[in-house]
Amino acid sequence: MKIPDKDALIREHHPEMVQKRLSQGGKSQNISDAVLGGIDGCITTFSVVSGSVGAGFPSSVAVILGFANLFADGFSMAISNYESSKASQEFAEGIKKLEERHIDEIPEGEREEVRQIYRAKGFDGELLEKVVETITADKKVWLEVMLSEEHGLSKSTSKPLTSAGVTFLAFVSVGAVPLIPYIVPYLEMSQQFSISAFLAGVMFFLIGMLKSVALAKPVFLSGLRTLVTGGAAAALAYFTAYFLREIFNIAVA
Incomplete structure (x- = not known):
């Protein structure tokens, strides 16, 4: 996510641009699904490779x-x-139906909730009553206020199938990279492992960079942190397998 300069911020906050942006609503972000799937996929396969070696x-x-x-x-x-995204979605739908029922059956109690919410924000007197009256005059607005202010629910929710698909594709595509040297027949085993380690390191670093670009974080440090995390997992797999081989005195062909 690129940080805009001051001129860009001024243009983005022109009344017409603000209206357009707000009318579009919140957008579902799948960057976390891609990052999580990619990191876990690369760690999974390279850890298997390291453990085998x-x-x-x-x-x-x-x-x-x-x-x-x-x-x-x-x-x-x-x-x-x-399942996680679906559960979150179903939870939000359940809360929405509950609030709709409250508004229909006990509107005065719900108005009091709106009143106390905005009193806590500093509104008082006639202005507070005007805010309550304006919000509760439109059931859709009223419901949105209760969902966001009382329950902390966001309008932008992830789509379960999209999240699952992004996770799977990132997992498989990134996780397959460390295995590429092992399907090249003419390479020695030591060469295969060295190339696999190099490719895994590159993927860890690139994923960290991708995350930093999306979240406007330092590129190099984010890439390095992800690289260290993946390397530590692979090293743990390697030494665990090595020590178990020694403990059980398994002969190496």
């Missing part, structure tokens, strides 16, 4: 386990994201 398994094992985990974990994560 640490355990002394041949390249074929890394490929089989890597791709099996790639699609299984990607699907599982997408379903989890779908």
Whole structure:
């Protein structure tokens, strides 16, 4: 998300631009789904690769386990994201129906809630009563105020299927990158692992940069932080597999 300069901010806050922007409503943001799916996909497959190398398994094992985990974990994560988004959506719908019933059956009680909400914001006297009267004159506005002010619900909600799809695609596309060297037959195992580690590091750094650009954060530091996180997970997988191999005295072919 690029930070606009002062002239751009002035143009964006012209009455016509403000009206246009507000009329469009909130937009669902899927950057978090893409970042989460990409990071988790890359960590999943490269951790499998690292664990296989640490355990002394041949390249074929890394490929089989890597791709099996790639699609299984990607699907599982997408379903989890779908269910989470769906639950949030259903919760918001339930609150909306409840507030609609309250407005229909106990309007005076709901007006008092509006009154106390805006009294807490500093409104008082005739101005406060005018605000309450104006808001409660339109049921749609009244309902929106209750949802946002009383329950903290946003108008912009994520679409469960879209969130799941973005998560799965990011997981699979990014997670497949560390496995690419293992499907090249003429490379030695040490070369495959070195190239895989390099590609995984690049992907971790790029995902961190993507996140920083979207959220207007320092690019290099965000990329470095994501790289360190992914590297730490892979190192944990490698050394865990290595120590277990030593403990159980597993022979390496």
